[in-house]
Amino acid sequence: MSIKEFLRQLSQAHGVSGYEHAVRDLVSERFRPYADEIAVTPMGSVIALQRGTRADKTPAPQVLVEAHMDEIGLMVTDIDHGFIRFTHVGGVDARVLVAQEVVVQGKETLRGIIGARPPHVLTAAERDQVIPMSDLWIDVGLSETRVRDLVQPGDLVTLARQVTALKNDLVAGKAFDDRCGVVCVAETLALLATMRHPWDVYAVANAQEEVGSRGAITSTFQINPAVAIALDATYADQPNMSEINVVPLNQGMGIATGPNIHPLIHEKLTEIAKAHEIPYRVTAYTGTTSTDAWAMQVVREGIPTGLIDIPVRYMHTSVETLSLTDLERVSRLLALFCAALDDQFLKQLRGEPVAEQPAQASEKPKAKNVTRKAARKRK
Amino acid sequence: MATAKKTAHFPIFDKDAPPSPRAQPAKELAKKLTEAYGPSGHEQAVRELLREEIKGAVDELRVDALGNLIARKKGAGPTPRKKIMLAAHMDEIGVIVTHVDEKGFLRFAPIGGVRPLTLTGQRCRFANGVIGVFGIEKKDASNTEIKMERLFIDVGATSASDTPVGVGDAASFWRDYVDLGDRIVAKALDDRIGCVVLVETLKQLKKSPHDVFFVFTVQEEVGLRGAGTSAFGVQPDLALAVDVTDTGDTPESNTLAVALGKGPAIKVKDSGMLAHPAVKNLLVQAAEDAKIPYQREVIVGITTDAAAMQTTREGVLTGVVSIPTRYMHTPSEMADFADAQNAVKLLTTLLSKPIKLD
Numbered sequence: 001m002s003i004k005e006f007l008r009q010l011s012q013a014h015g016v017s018g019y020e021h022a023v024r025d026l027v028s029e030r031f032r033p034y035a036d037e038i039a040v041t042p043m044g045s046v047i048a049l050q051r052g053t054r055a056d057k058t059p060a061p062q063v064l065v066e067a068h069m070d071e072i073g074l075m076v077t078d079i080d081h082g083f084i085r086f087t088h089v090g091g092v093d094a095r096v097l098v099a100q101e102v103v104v105q106g107k108e109t110l111r112g113i114i115g116a117r118p119p120h121v122l123t124a125a126e127r128d129q130v131i132p133m134s135d136l137w138i139d140v141g142l143s144e145t146r147v148r149d150l151v152q153p154g155d156l157v158t159l160a161r162q163v164t165a166l167k168n169d170l171v172a173g174k175a176f177d178d179r180c181g182v183v184c185v186a187e188t189l190a191l192l193a194t195m196r197h198p199w200d201v202y203a204v205a206n207a208q209e210e211v212g213s214r215g216a217i218t219s220t221f222q223i224n225p226a227v228a229i230a231l232d233a234t235y236a237d238q239p240n241m242s243e244i245n246v247v248p249l250n251q252g253m254g255i256a257t258g259p260n261i262h263p264l265i266h267e268k269l270t271e272i273a274k275a276h277e278i279p280y281r282v283t284a285y286t287g288t289t290s291t292d293a294w295a296m297q298v299v300r301e302g303i304p305t306g307l308i309d310i311p312v313r314y315m316h317t318s319v320e321t322l323s324l325t326d327l328e329r330v331s332r333l334l335a336l337f338c339a340a341l342d343d344q345f346l347k348q349l350r351g352e353p354v355a356e357q358p359a360q361a362s363e364k365p366k367a368k369n370v371t372r373k374a375a376r377k378r379k
Numbered sequence: 380m381a382t383a384k385k386t387a388h389f390p391i392f393d394k395d396a397p398p399s400p401r402a403q404p405a406k407e408l409a410k411k412l413t414e415a416y417g418p419s420g421h422e423q424a425v426r427e428l429l430r431e432e433i434k435g436a437v438d439e440l441r442v443d444a445l446g447n448l449i450a451r452k453k454g455a456g457p458t459p460r461k462k463i464m465l466a467a468h469m470d471e472i473g474v475i476v477t478h479v480d481e482k483g484f485l486r487f488a489p490i491g492g493v494r495p496l497t498l499t500g501q502r503c504r505f506a507n508g509v510i511g512v513f514g515i516e517k518k519d520a521s522n523t524e525i526k527m528e529r530l531f532i533d534v535g536a537t538s539a540s541d542t543p544v545g546v547g548d549a550a551s552f553w554r555d556y557v558d559l560g561d562r563i564v565a566k567a568l569d570d571r572i573g574c575v576v577l578v579e580t581l582k583q584l585k586k587s588p589h590d591v592f593f594v595f596t597v598q599e600e601v602g603l604r605g606a607g608t609s610a611f612g613v614q615p616d617l618a619l620a621v622d623v624t625d626t627g628d629t630p631e632s633n634t635l636a637v638a639l640g641k642g643p644a645i646k647v648k649d650s651g652m653l654a655h656p657a658v659k660n661l662l663v664q665a666a667e668d669a670k671i672p673y674q675r676e677v678i679v680g681i682t683t684d685a686a687a688m689q690t691t692r693e694g695v696l697t698g699v700v701s702i703p704t705r706y707m708h709t710p711s712e713m714a715d716f717a718d719a720q721n722a723v724k725l726l727t728t729l730l731s732k733p734i735k736l737d
Contacts, residue, residue: 017653018653019653021656041693041694042693042694043690044655045694075648076677077677078634080634087679089648153647153675153676154647154648214689215694218692219693222693
């Protein structure tokens with residue numbers, strides 16, 4: 001399946017935090033051909049294991065690559081004279097809700113719209129204000145009795161939005177944050193199936209990132225990997241945005257650095273990007289990266305963590321925009337990174353002395369040759 | 380499995396029915412527990428009351444390193460049995476003394492979510508029984524905004540040297556329990572009413588196919604700290620918190636479809652957690668089957684022990700049964716006792732039967 005088609009399927013599926021099942025089914029199906037094992041965690045994250053290709057049968061260290069599959073959305077709080085009142089799940093921006101078409105997941109699936117008072121009746125002060133979410137409502141066109149029959153507090157609401165292809169390999173749609181990362185994780189797993197990689201690779205699509213990385217905390221505990229890499233959306237170039245820490249569309253990705261990121265992982269990612277001429281920028285974070293990487297880093301005794309930032313314009317709107325070419329580049333870099341992980345890197349991470357071992361030294365370039373060839377073949 | 384077809388019989392909810400024979404002892408327990416002293420980190424007195432109450436009725440009883448009281452009631456079913464954890468927190472909000480001035484007035488900091496608006500004119504009680512009243516600097520006595528740092532506690536001392544409490548001493552609100560008939564008023568109903576629900580469930584649950592852990596947690600009000608550690612120790616397959624929730628049934632209230640007397644609320648979402656859909660459905664189904672009234676709860680601004688239990692270890696299937704409560708985090712919290720009794724019915728119904736978790 002092409003990157004574009006899988007992204008379209010994921011984007012148009014409904015999967016608000018805590019209710020990711022429809023997305024999870026699509027992801028599991030996509031992971032399955034490349035996985036030795038697949039499991040779903042109690043929090044609803046899906047984990048696919050692709051075993052390492054080790055000649056000596058020693059236990060393989062584990063690398064976890066993850067993105068989150070949940071999306072922000074709305075939840076019904078009350079029925080008010082036949083109109084549906086709602087709150088948000090995750091960071092929904094009230095400014096972009098008015099006049100949206102929505103899908104209400106009641107006893108039946110209902111199409112609805114988010115209404116607003118006409119500008120003619122607003123006071124001058126009201127016209128300049130953002131309408132708070134508590135003053136918005138959803139209209140499904142039904143009478144109060146029918147709405148009460150079909151819709152209850154706790155029912156979910158998502159935005160109705162089809163993916164639109166723009167020029168220059170750009171696409172726009174909802175929930176690209178972070179289904180674009182999930183697409184890259186799946187693509188990485190597919191690439192790795194054609195490559196030699198000594199480490200076990202755990203591909204994870206996590207639940208509940210938008211409400212506090214709850215899927216990542218728990219699935220990382222379960223796997224307890226030696227290295228964890230998060231993929232998540234970051235700001236791309238757009239008018240009236242600061243240029244600081246912004247990655248322009250179609251120019252690759254951000255390779256994050258800062259206290260959330262293990263320096264050796266940052267170094268290895270950038271080295272591989274350079275060696276394979278994959279474009280990137282360094283994104284710098286002074287504290288939290290506001291991604292699953294922040295949560296994963298302090299699981300159990302601590303996990304060395306890396307982060308790849310995928311540029312997305314108009315984040316947390318229903319017209320998030322990205323470049324498909326960037327997604328291919330991210331997947332390629334991540335696959336090459338996973339394949340390049342070896343015993344020596346593990347020793348470096350653990351601060352153990354790295355002795356020159358002839359056996360390893362001779363194996364290393366061989367592995368690299370294979371990975372390069374595989375990558376070239378795909379191109 | 381044959382046991383799956385057995386259904387326990389429970390009386391159908393009827394508002395006009397005579398009060399259940401258990402209502403009175405349960406209310407007496409509510410009075411004892413709510414009047415006890417137990418701000419976060421100082422739950423000993425509450426824990427001892429609970430230990431006395433349940434020690435004859437459980438198979439195992441222990442206190443963990445943080446002070447959580449963990450009682451296990453062994454299941455009757457074939458092994459391996461599911462481990463189900465019920466949690467209610469013993470601690471309550473309070474204050475802690477930060478400074479004593481030369482005249483013996485105490486400055487303080489909050490323990491948990493204390494709002495200054497609820498303090499002036501109220502009384503507090505320290506561990507040693509000393510009673511204090513909350514006063515306000517007269518220059519700041521406006522009715523619009525009251526700042527915590529302009530408040531003080533007066534324990535009747537005349538100087539620093541005869542002050543019977545000092546820096547680091549904690550106090551809780553001091554208020555009597557009042558029985559208004561259907562409804563009860565007390566301090567610390569958050570979450571002693573949850574503790575009552577757990578004790579009653581423990582006593583009324585005759586036979587369960589599951590190992591049920593009744594956990595009375597510490598330090599919920601300061602960050603769900605006891606629930607996280609006790610769940611790590613218990614490693615449950617399913618965890619349910621029993622805690623209070625806010626209502627939308629008072630004058631000019633926020634939009635919130637929860638009211639007193641309409642049954643326990645089954646949580647869908649709060650600010651700290653999304654109940655697992657399967658657990659929420661399990662509770663809804665149990666309530667529907669036994670014709671127990673219930674409400675669905677979607678609330679902003681609060682959370683419970685469930686949030687901590689859910690993300691313990693590799694994650695735990697988690698839900699919440701809430702007791703609707705007005706005037707939360709004030710010295711006069713109000714709940715409808717029938718909601719608590721129905722929560723007991725809901726939990727005993729659920730725990731009496733095998734549970735399918737996927």
